[in-house]
Amino acid sequence: MTDNSQQFASDNYSGICPEAWAAMTEANQGHARAYGDDEWTARAADHFRALFETDCEVFFAFNGTAANSLALAALCQSYHSVICSETAHVETDECGAPEFFSNGSKLLVAPSPDGKLSADAVRLIANKRQDIHFPKPRVVTLTQATEVGSVYRPEEIRAISATCRELGLHLHMDGARFSNACAFLGCSPAELTWKAGVDVLCFGGTKNGMAVGEAILFFNRDLAEDFDYRCKQAGQLASKMRFLSAPWVGLLQDGAWLRHAEHANACARHLAECVADVPGVRLMFPVEANGVFLQMPEPALEALRDRGWRFYTFIGSGGARFMCSWDSQMERVDELARDIRDVVGGL
Amino acid sequence: MTDNSQQFASDNYSGICPEAWAAMTEANQGHARAYGDDEWTARAADHFRALFETDCEVFFAFNGTAANSLALAALCQSYHSVICSETAHVETDECGAPEFFSNGSKLLVAPSPDGKLSADAVRLIANKRQDIHFPKPRVVTLTQATEVGSVYRPEEIRAISATCRELGLHLHMDGARFSNACAFLGCSPAELTWKAGVDVLCFGGTKNGMAVGEAILFFNRDLAEDFDYRCKQAGQLASKMRFLSAPWVGLLQDGAWLRHAEHANACARHLAECVADVPGVRLMFPVEANGVFLQMPEPALEALRDRGWRFYTFIGSGGARFMCSWDSQMERVDELARDIRDVVGGL
Amino acid sequence: MTDNSQQFASDNYSGICPEAWAAMTEANQGHARAYGDDEWTARAADHFRALFETDCEVFFAFNGTAANSLALAALCQSYHSVICSETAHVETDECGAPEFFSNGSKLLVAPSPDGKLSADAVRLIANKRQDIHFPKPRVVTLTQATEVGSVYRPEEIRAISATCRELGLHLHMDGARFSNACAFLGCSPAELTWKAGVDVLCFGGTKNGMAVGEAILFFNRDLAEDFDYRCKQAGQLASKMRFLSAPWVGLLQDGAWLRHAEHANACARHLAECVADVPGVRLMFPVEANGVFLQMPEPALEALRDRGWRFYTFIGSGGARFMCSWDSQMERVDELARDIRDVVGGL
């Protein structure tokens, strides 16, 4: 039922990490109050506040699509717009969820060759239309790390947030792979978020070893008004909440969240290094997080598939994405690298 | 962290049952395709089709609020209305989720002394307004078992569905405690659903031993068109779906779903029997599923709370709800019964 | 194509009054800037500010359903609720428009024998549920005059607004027949709105002699933020706005709005007086605005219909509504009164 050849297809193909599992096991004792009124949920929220060194508001949702959409809906009205990168997950892979949750907010996409927004791009889009016949820009959303594996530096985030403040825009961060960004930069979570002007962070747990569940952190607490009602109404309040929050305790209490991300990043870097000198294979983006994007001839991709490897190729002609995760095995990385060298060499 | 005195507060205070846990453990091996494209999800769907003896369409959502709301939204448009009992969970405890998911459908509530709708009540409400200035009735939703612990008989459902067909209404069933209804009636799931004219069932897993997750079964397959997109857009498609579907395999493959419900029902019946002769204590509704609703003097409720028991009293002045679950312990039921007798006698 | 027997069926069966028509004629000269950027719209807004003695924000929408729904949507989020009378137009005759525009806000209806909310009723409903499983009360809406022809006194509005402030609720007024209320009370528009604590008023033009168009006045200007975008997105921004605003200039510039309302009210009072002594005919509500609600035997209603009179009977068994409008003719009122006396006497 499991398949090692799928190990690099997606980081959400991975299972539950031991730390999350242990916490779930412990949480599965007797009865506990429902809907987040339990001790595990309180503990998880406290861990987040400690980790981020601030008294933020913490909420939990089932998945990243919901977390992002709920947060964006809290930051704008239906006649507002959200500025994002053209490769942003909210634009390309959430089936219109942001539009649905917000009842119609429009996403305005910026060209972003490296997956990143810039302060200039934000300003350009925000200023393009200033009349009531077009949705009014109200939010900027960044993905950290981006969908192509790049990572915003603290100064980049600060520049964007300065522009946001100037233009009256809120700043949201999609942190499906926030852990990987922290691991890459060696920055504290605080430095990459509220200290840099981020209003709300959706911190992804699923890709980092949980079964289900994302955390939504409001550093700007005013924006969290009645957010618990919003979650409930949108079908995102778990009755047995402890099973969403306990795994966070497992991940946060002794740093597993960061170790797992470091491991995944290291695997990705290793893969990139192993194929760096293979002629005909080109790294499409710098490897900063846990993804490796390789351009190679289409027949090579075909040959890799024939050898059982699974990967996505949505990035453009000849591009393949290999994702590492908390449980990627270095020997499998080596094996993949060898196969890449092999199939390309054999063309 | 757990608290046995909360054992009768709510069936969603309970944890994960062994069968669900075992399946999750087994599913947590290696990598698996995401978003429901895995073998566990296929197996779970097949188990549902076998159990219901029909080739229904099967979907999974994170919780009951979402499952109900998604299903209702699939059955009507924003200018339509949904007929339900005044005690229906969709009306009283989902924070307007059906209205949100459907973009504005109105719930039309029928008085329902015993928690149940009747064919006559449906007809009365459906015929009350026939003009475009009021939302057009389009769906009837039943809760099986109801929020006050009563259970629809097959002939009651058939009578309602006949009325629905006559009036052009779809029939939805909120089965958060569908297992308990099956256990009480000794009927097959098919008899209580599609054979009786139900179009869509939301089959609850959480209250019956799962951590998270409900199943949505479309017996009328036409109504399921593009429902996978609907789930995705609404933030209800789990990336690591196997952890929502595997527990269903655990519950369904050898009948645990029914055994757990039978146990919970038996505990409820036992509690009711134990206090039947206590003067001053009145059974508010017949005990058919896993809930016992007792009317007793307010000081008695206070005294029970002082002894550490937890329960809800939303049913009206002097009414207390005691819910049994898959893991209720008969000796605790006895203890609770003794305490009730005790505090009432001591007034 | 017209039918005098329909003269009392509804005040929106009436046509365009001479003052509105004259202004439209005048406005229909040459070209003018679109979307409200014209001089007529500026003048109309200024007339409102003068009439209400305050610098309110003024917007125009096509009809009352939209005006009310847009205003309510501006005052709450989808997970909030709106407290209204059980006979409120927003509840009974707008086909779920408030729910649609707000993306799911729930209307909580208060019993209201005379069509009015009271401060106590507001408090009772607002305090009934305080948990996240039910939409959070956020707005109170009053209809002035009410759907059964009663009128809120300034002190009643002040009492309600005091309760609103205490409970954190906004106060909206549906003024489809606001003119008739002013005419009845002899109060200034300011006294009945912002001086009494009303945040937003939807001032009806259609029932008072316009072809189309309502005004939305925000006395609490903070609540009007980006409301122009809201109108535009919801399809309520007229391109040739001058034809919505000029009629307002016609109505407001020399007091026609009040004269028309006084006339309609007088007709209604006259009708009530004429039939006051008819045995078997009972006035269901005091006649304060332009509607007369009469209870009489069903055969009498049938006989009236046979004589060609048109009226609505939605108020309950044996109840008929007769609405007077800006153009009602007193001799037709006399005729109707005679026919009522006649048919009842002839039973």
Added chain:
Amino acid sequence: MTDNSQQFASDNYSGICPEAWAAMTEANQGHARAYGDDEWTARAADHFRALFETDCEVFFAFNGTAANSLALAALCQSYHSVICSETAHVETDECGAPEFFSNGSKLLVAPSPDGKLSADAVRLIANKRQDIHFPKPRVVTLTQATEVGSVYRPEEIRAISATCRELGLHLHMDGARFSNACAFLGCSPAELTWKAGVDVLCFGGTKNGMAVGEAILFFNRDLAEDFDYRCKQAGQLASKMRFLSAPWVGLLQDGAWLRHAEHANACARHLAECVADVPGVRLMFPVEANGVFLQMPEPALEALRDRGWRFYTFIGSGGARFMCSWDSQMERVDELARDIRDVVGGL
């Protein structure tokens, strides 16, 4: 209050044409049933059926934004997408109304150098994404005439509709300037709509001489199910409907709709011809309908503005749009042409 220099700024700067006005005058007699249950509305609908030579379903809405959005919402669900040209009004100038009315449907824009979609472009976009992580294409919308003044030929529409049928897409036409297209092509309305495979047409009245109001024609009658409820809920049902429908009778009963469009088109052609030989002035798009798009040096535009002319320049650097309307005066066209020649010559 009026300003002849604004005569070419927009066709919705124009007033009410004599035929519409006369019908409104006639309709403004006595009382009439509300909400479209009057004789004018029946007559208008019959005129449409006669004009289009088919028994289509006819509805009326207040403006084009609402008409388009209601129609699109009827053709798709929130998780579906709508394919349109990058210059389509629904994308660029309706403030996210289609997304709002549909509760989140995404617009997928196709590059369209001449303002038109092609069958190939539709196919390309429709086939780009076929997975549930992106909204499923369900509707194609054409603007006839387009926002840049081009007109779809019948065979172009037929080719697109054939592709739509093949791919399971509905076909909607935004006919804000449908009259101008008919006038240009000399085709019957039927040839350009249902005979070419169009499911729904929004036929614009405002730009062609009405004060307010658009008609929505469903040639595919199945798609019109409960559309009257949709209009009502969305605040688009006029109570005094006769004032929206009577002008249509005025326009349709003796062909004024077409004469007005022919006149506007002729003015546009004349303007284009007059400046065809002016060096430095370039026609950006062929003049097929009532708009003339001229590229000229920025200082020339500035000089034109100094002479009092008003026009929009949203089409790109140096591009100016001059719109002719039912009441454009040929001598003013000449005057404008002379001024253009003048200011360009004077640079």
